Amino acid sequence: MSAREEVLGRIRRALADVPPDERPADVPVTRDYLPEHTDPDPEAAAALLAENLADYRAVVHRVTAGQLPGCIARLLAGRGSRRIVVPRGLPEHWLSGVAPGVERLADAPELTHRDLDAVDSVVTGAAVAIAETGTVVLDASADQGSRRITLVPDHHICVVRVPEQVVTSVPRALERLDARRPLTWISGPSATSDIELERVEGVHGPRLLEVVLVTGTEPPGESGEVGAAGRAEEVGAAGGAGEAGERQEGAHDR
Amino acid sequence: MSGTYLGMPAFPKAAAVSTQQPTLRGNLTHATHTIREKRARAVGELADWSRLRAAGAAIKKRTLRHLDRYLEQVEERVTAAGGTVHWARDAAEAQRLVIDLVRATGESEVVKVKSMATQEIELNNALEEAGISAYETDLAELIVQLGDDLPSHILVPAIHRNRAEVRDIFRRQMGRWGRPAPEGLTEDPAELAEAARLHLREKFLKARVGISGANFVVADTGTLCVVESEGNGRMCLTLPETLISVVGIEKVVPSWQDLEVFLQLLPRSSTAERMNPYTSTWTGTTDEDGPREFHLVLLDNGRTDTLADTVGRQALRCIRCSACLNVCPVYERAGGHAYGSPYPGPIGAILTPQLRGTGTELDASLPYASSLCGACYEVCPVAIDIPEVLVHLRERVVEGGPATVRGQRTTLRPASGHAAERAAMRAATWALDHPGALRAGQRLAARSRRLVPRRLPGPGAGWTRSRDIPDIPPESFRDWWRRERGAGTADGPTGGEHGSDGSERGKGGAV
Ligand code: SF4
Numbered sequence: 064m065s066a067r068e069e070v071l072g073r074i075r076r077a078l079a080d081v082p083p084d085e086r087p088a089d090v091p092v093t094r095d096y097l098p099e100h101t102d103p104d105p106e107a108a109a110a111l112l113a114e115n116l117a118d119y120r121a122v123v124h125r126v127t128a129g130q131l132p133g134c135i136a137r138l139l140a141g142r143g144s145r146r147i148v149v150p151r152g153l154p155e156h157w158l159s160g161v162a163p164g165v166e167r168l169a170d171a172p173e174l175t176h177r178d179l180d181a182v183d184s185v186v187t188g189a190a191v192a193i194a195e196t197g198t199v200v201l202d203a204s205a206d207q208g209s210r211r212i213t214l215v216p217d218h219h220i221c222v223v224r225v226p227e228q229v230v231t232s233v234p235r236a237l238e239r240l241d242a243r244r245p246l247t248w249i250s251g252p253s254a255t256s257d258i259e260l261e262r263v264e265g266v267h268g269p270r271l272l273e274v275v276l277v278t279g280t281e282p283p284g285e286s287g288e289v290g291a292a293g294r295a296e297e298v299g300a301a302g303g304a305g306e307a308g309e310r311q312e313g314a315h316d317r
Numbered sequence: 318m319s320g321t322y323l324g325m326p327a328f329p330k331a332a333a334v335s336t337q338q339p340t341l342r343g344n345l346t347h348a349t350h351t352i353r354e355k356r357a358r359a360v361g362e363l364a365d366w367s368r369l370r371a372a373g374a375a376i377k378k379r380t381l382r383h384l385d386r387y388l389e390q391v392e393e394r395v396t397a398a399g400g401t402v403h404w405a406r407d408a409a410e411a412q413r414l415v416i417d418l419v420r421a422t423g424e425s426e427v428v429k430v431k432s433m434a435t436q437e438i439e440l441n442n443a444l445e446e447a448g449i450s451a452y453e454t455d456l457a458e459l460i461v462q463l464g465d466d467l468p469s470h471i472l473v474p475a476i477h478r479n480r481a482e483v484r485d486i487f488r489r490q491m492g493r494w495g496r497p498a499p500e501g502l503t504e505d506p507a508e509l510a511e512a513a514r515l516h517l518r519e520k521f522l523k524a525r526v527g528i529s530g531a532n533f534v535v536a537d538t539g540t541l542c543v544v545e546s547e548g549n550g551r552m553c554l555t556l557p558e559t560l561i562s563v564v565g566i567e568k569v570v571p572s573w574q575d576l577e578v579f580l581q582l583l584p585r586s587s588t589a590e591r592m593n594p595y596t597s598t599w600t601g602t603t604d605e606d607g608p609r610e611f612h613l614v615l616l617d618n619g620r621t622d623t624l625a626d627t628v629g630r631q632a633l634r635c636i637r638c639s640a641c642l643n644v645c646p647v648y649e650r651a652g653g654h655a656y657g658s659p660y661p662g663p664i665g666a667i668l669t670p671q672l673r674g675t676g677t678e679l680d681a682s683l684p685y686a687s688s689l690c691g692a693c694y695e696v697c698p699v700a701i702d703i704p705e706v707l708v709h710l711r712e713r714v715v716e717g718g719p720a721t722v723r724g725q726r727t728t729l730r731p732a733s734g735h736a737a738e739r740a741a742m743r744a745a746t747w748a749l750d751h752p753g754a755l756r757a758g759q760r761l762a763a764r765s766r767r768l769v770p771r772r773l774p775g776p777g778a779g780w781t782r783s784r785d786i787p788d789i790p791p792e793s794f795r796d797w798w799r800r801e802r803g804a805g806t807a808d809g810p811t812g813g814e815h816g817s818d819g820s821e822r823g824k825g826g827a828v
Contacts, residue, residue, distance in 0.1 A: 066404040067392075070566065070617045073724040074385045077625035081382050087571060090379035096368040096578070115591060172605045176522045176556055196584075196592035209606040210555040210597075214548065233592075234577040242538035242573045243398070245555075245603050248580075248596035253548035256588065257457035257473055258480050258506040260348045266456060266510050267517065268548030268595060 098234050101195055105226030108194040109276060112229055115197025119251030120264050121272040128279045131222065135186060136160030138220055138273055144183035148174070148212045152205020153186060157222065170208035179215040185269075186220045187213055190246075192229050192274075193236045197251065199223060199274060200236060202244040210247055219269040221249070225276045327678040327740040328655050328686045341477045341652055345469075348476050349643045355589035356640060356696070362591070363581065372578045374700040377634035380536075380569050381624060387536040387569045388615060394539025398601020400611040405563075407618050407723070408438035414614050415440060415528065415561055416447045422559050424449075424526045428517075430543065430553040431455035432530025433637055434563045434616055436468060436659035437672070440528070451528065452494070452520050454549035456513050463490035469653025469661060471639040472587050477652060480504040491516050517549065527553035527608070531564045532636065533579060534613075537572045540600045541613070544583055544593050554597050560608040565616050567624075567633040579636060582698040586638035619672030625721035628709040632667045634699040641693035641703060647686055656683065663693035667706040674722050675714050675729070678740035684710035685744035 064072070101111055113123045126134045135157055139147060146166040149158065158167070168174060168182060188206035189199045199221050201207045213219050223229065230236050240246060253268035264270065360366050380387055392402040405411035419427055427444065429435065429451050441462075444451045453462040460475035461468050464486040468474030475483070487498040487509060496516045502508060529550065533542040541562055543550050554560060570579065584593045602611050624630045642648050642662030653661035657679045658669040666683045675681040684707050693703040713720060717731035 066406050066410060069406055069724065070404050070615070070621065071385050071388065073617065073621035073721075074388070074566075074624060076724075076726075077621050077630075077721065078382060078384070080627055085382065087379050087383045087386070090375070090382055092372060092375040092379055093368075094372055096365040096372055097363075100363060100365070119590075119594070180518070180522055193592070198592050203603070203606055210551065211607075214551050214555060233580050234574075237574060237577045237580075242535065242540045242598065243600050245600070245606055246596075246598040247551065248592070248598075250590070250592040250594050252594065253546065254594050255456045255510055255547045257455070257460070257475060257547075258478075258483055258509055259344070260351050260473065260476075261506050263506045263510045265507075266514055266547035266549070267454075267521070267552055 097232075099195070099232035101231050103231055105229065108229050108231050109225045109278075111231075112192055112194040112197060112223075113274075113276060115194065116199075116251065116274050117197075119197050120254075121197070121251045121274050123274050123276065125225075125276045125278070128277055131275065131277050132157055132160035134275055135220060135222075136162065138275075139165060139184055139186075142184060142218050142271070144218065146182050147184045147186060148179060148182045148208075148216060149185075150187055150206055150208030150212065153188065153208075154206065157186065170212050176211065176215060179211060182216045184218040184220060185212050185216045187222070189221050189223045189228060191236050191239050192223045193231070193233060194229055195232050198236070199249050200240060201247045201249065202240060203246075204244070210245055213247065213249075214268055217269050218271045218273070219249075220273045220275060222275045222277055225278045229276075328651070328657070328682040328744040340479065340482075342650070344477055344479050345649055345652055348473065349649050352589055352643050356586060356643065359585040359589040359591065363585070369578055369581055370698055370700055373582050373636075373698055374634060376570060376575050376578060377699055378631075380571055381567065381630060381633055384566065384569065384624065387571060388566055390536040391534055391539060391569060391613075391615075394536070395601055395611075395613050396539075398539050400539070400601040400613055403612060403614045405614055405616050405618070411438045411563060411614055411616050411618065412440060412443035415563065416443065416449065418559070418561050418612055419444070419449050419526055420447075422526050424559075426450045426452065426520075426524065427526040427528050428452050428454050428520055428524040428553045428557065429458075430527070430529040430545065430550045431458045431474070432528070432563065433471065433659055434530045434565050435528060437565075438563070438616065438618060440563070452517070452524075454517050454520070454553060455545075456510060456547060456549075459513055459517070460486060463487065463494070467654055468659055470642060471637050471660065471662075471664070473639075477654070480506055480509065483509055487512050487516075495519055517552075521549075521552040521556055524553070524557045526559045526561065527557035529553055529560065529562045531562050531568055532583065533576060534564055534569050535571075535573050535576065536569050538600055540573065540598050542576065542596065542598045544580075544596050546588065546594045548595055551595055551597055554599065555607045557608055559610040559612070561612045561614065563614045563616055565618075566620050567635075583636055583638055586636075586640045586696070586698040619674075619723075621724060622674070622721040623668070623671040625726075626671065626709075629667070629671050629706050631701050632664070632671060632706060634701055635664050635668065636699060637664075638698055640696040640698065644692040644696050645687075646690065646692075647688060651686065656686065663687060663703045663707075664701075667701075667703055667710060670710050670714075674720070675710070681714045682740040682744035684708075684714060 113125065116123050124134055139161060144165060146168065148168045148170060150170050187201065187208060190202035190204060192199045201213060203210060230239065252264050252270055252272040253266045254262055254264045255266045256262045395402050403414050405414055425448060427449060441451045453459050457473050457475040460478055460483050470476040481504045484502055484504040488502055491498045496519050498512045502512055529543060531541040532544045543554060584590045599607065602609060620633060623633055641664055645662050648662040656665040658665055660668050666686045670680045670683050673680050687707050689704045689707060691704050713729060715731060717729040720727060720729050
């Protein structure tokens with residue numbers, strides 16, 4: 064008998080107490096837990112998302128669509144990034160402020176893991192973000208790329224559109240996500256508590272996670288801060304307001 | 318380079334040895350108390366916790382009562398999504414499957430994500446014997462592996478090691494397996510984590526085969542889910558060309574929606590976080606993203622025997638959060654190694670004797686490794702009534718009776734008067750008493766396991782050497798007996814001679 068037949072046979076014998084006409088739905092599952100634990104108002108959800116992300120040591124920036132290219136450029140410059148990897152479907156204007164000297168690699172199967180290891184930063188969009196848990200979820204869509212590009216580089220800039228992509232809770236997120244896509248749920252930078260249960264951020268994944276919450280839509284070309292790249296000193300000024308009203312939350316300065 | 322549980326002594330002896338190690342006990346007390354409070358806060362944030370818990374239990378109950386159907390669905394969906402499904406009756410079959418799959422790739426190295434199922438089947442040893450090096454990549458597993466040690470906690474397998482010990486292990490061992498520890502490595506946890514990052518990065522970039530377990534397998538979509546913190550899981554799940562996931566058959570949940578319950582219950586119960594840093598889900602294979610080949614090995618290894626026991630089957634609901642370990646006074650004193658399996662603490666005390674049977678003294682003693690205080694049940698996110706199962710298994714040990722062993726219905730002989738019973742009684746007394754004055758100089762069983770015979774040489778040999786047995790004051794055992802049998806029972810054991818010859822054995826009968 065094959066292992067399959069034998070294991071299935073053992074299960075059926077083990078379940079001799081289950082009436083033969085019982086269907087799975089006959090075993091009651093009461094879903095009276097809350098669909099969300101927090102105020103569904105979009106602004107409140109975005110604020111909670113920012114707070115919870117920062118609580119787990121992600122660095123959060125809040126910008127308008129017009130400020131986004133300048134913000135990305137400054138974050139890259141602040142990190143001294145010289146080489147970045149970019150998903151194939153990332154909106155082109157998001158990177159319109161990035162200094163010309165910064166080398167861009169497209170996410171492609173030809174890239175080796177070692178190529179990626181030599182990359183400083185990755186810029187992606189997101190599929191959905193969960194306010195209650197401070198989580199961004201990537202689903203490998205065109206603006207997010209293959210899973211490894213947000214894993215091997217040490218710096219991940221993740222852009223979340225507010226309010227469209229923000230949900231309050233885990234149940235709300237799952238309804239929106241497609242199980243057939245490979246998903247990566249990210250709640251802060253990688254961490255470990257394996258030594259005396261003391262939390263240390265940054266083991267194998269990106270040690271710096273910056274989440275940019277962008278509000279409003281602006282057509283390409285009207286973006287605000289093009290050319291702002293290079294003002295490295297502003298990045299990491301914990302909690303400080305950027306020149307163009309951009310806010311950074313989360314005081315984790317690396 | 319990895320340990321084995323074979324030939325470990327029965328619980329009370331191993332526990333007695335552990336308690337003599339002030340470092341180990343200090344490490345454990347510190348760690349479990351810290352996480353306990355954090356967990357309570359994380360759970361307290363959710364007003365509907367008890368309803369989530371009830372839903373989690375109900376979903377698992379539904380799954381288990383229709384497990385055959387859900388497994389067939391998993392097989393169909395995973396296959397349709399480009400994966401290959403294999404079935405393993407027991408550890409040996411699972412080992413062979415994995416070895417063959419690795420050999421088919423032509424590789425002799427694999428990277429591994431922490432997985433209870435692969436620890437349970439002692440996969441690393443089997444791979445090593447087959448000439449395949451398996452690198453553990455979870456920080457705590459790396460510490461255990463480099464230290465040639467055994468895990469002592471479900472979630473934090475190196476919980477028994479403090480930072481200075483970790484630094485010494487890294488300094489001594491990293492160079493033997495790859496990139497050495499940086500010069501001047503200190504015991505700062507951040508530096509130690511950085512050393513692990515550097516050491517393992519080399520392995521991740523080169524790895525062509527990854528081996529994982531899974532926290533959940535979703536039947537209606539064929540999706541696997543791995544919950545982790547460090548990113549080593551993501552590395553193993555996405556960088557290799559071939560991914561082999563070894564998963565216990567009880568890990569199934571019926572629907573995608575069910576994850577909404579477990580992804581709330583698990584992180585708060587285990588690491589006391591709103592959400593763990595990384596959760597990965599995947600369904601079969603994806604073009605140009607991640608492994609090109611995906612194999613799912615569905616593991617029985619005693620699970621169907623457990624399922625056949627209508628009281629004991631609830632142990633299969635376990636989502637391995639480790640909350641029950643962290644609140645358990647017996648675990649805190651005994652340490653994880655005393656339980657003689659990768660599943661320590663209360664869950665180990667009910668799961669191991671069901672997966673492996675109660676044929677050895679160690680396994681027969683496990684249901685007694687508890688004071689039945691009930692704290693484990695209180696915190697369990699899937700409401701497993703651990704005390705109920707413990708009492709049930711005690712009955713089975715002492716009275717014998719029908720059970721399923723490797724798929725066959727059999728009648729177990731009562732352990733009354735046998736070595737197994739004495740080991741069990743000793744575990745009970747140990748669990749109920751402060752160990753008091755214990756002999757110094759014993760080494761932790763796990764570390765000295767090379768000195769322990771590979772097989773138990775005969776009944777009783779594991780614990781009958783009087784010098785290893787703690788001196789237990791008789792009163793507490795009588796207290797225990799009264800609690801178990803009800804006050805006023807006349808035929809309890811005579812107290813008095815605990816400690817040297819096993820004379821505290823009960824008279825058999827219901828426990
Ligand atoms: S028995 Fe319950 S508390 Fe213990 S590890 Fe399993 S799920 Fe967690």
